[in-house]
């Protein structure tokens with residue numbers, strides 16, 4: 001049987017419980033997921049690529065059929081290079097739809113062999129994103145339960161370092 005590999009791309013700065021829910025449910029559909037972090041030198045992430053890789057690996061250490069990788073350039077080219085034809089994305093509120101629709105249509109224009117598949121984020125994670133979590137954590141807000149506990153600790157360390165710098 002031919003294995004179905006899907007690429008789950010994003011910045012994952014940092015990984016949240018919303019991302020993890022998409023991974024868990026994605027694995028109910030696909031044989032393997034490659035979680036791929038976009039290496040974009042124009043963005044200034046809070047966590048380095050190595051830190052993000054290591055956090056994703058730690059969060060999914062007991063989950064089989066996962067690979068963590070990075071990519072640059074066009075996503076569709078990377079998908080083909082990884083011998084896949086599927087992009088997996090999570091959709092939260094309706095507000096995500098326009099951006100995701102635009103991206104899916106552009107990816108389709110770039111390569112018709114690549115399909116975008118969307119999973120609805122679990123209602124518990126509907127309002128969270130890495131950005132809003134970083135914002136709350138930067139002001140000392142309690143974000144426990146929204147990210148794995150070790151990620152929560154790493155966020156606290158980061159913002160403490162920034163305060164003492």
Ligand code: PNS
Nearest residue numbers: 009010011012038073074075076103106
């Ligand atoms: O975590 P994000 O911001 O939702 O991830 C966006 C990502 C990385 C999936 C998107 O920016 C992307 O695929 N970039 C790669 C460049 C590309 O292929 N662009 C053309 C399609 S829009």
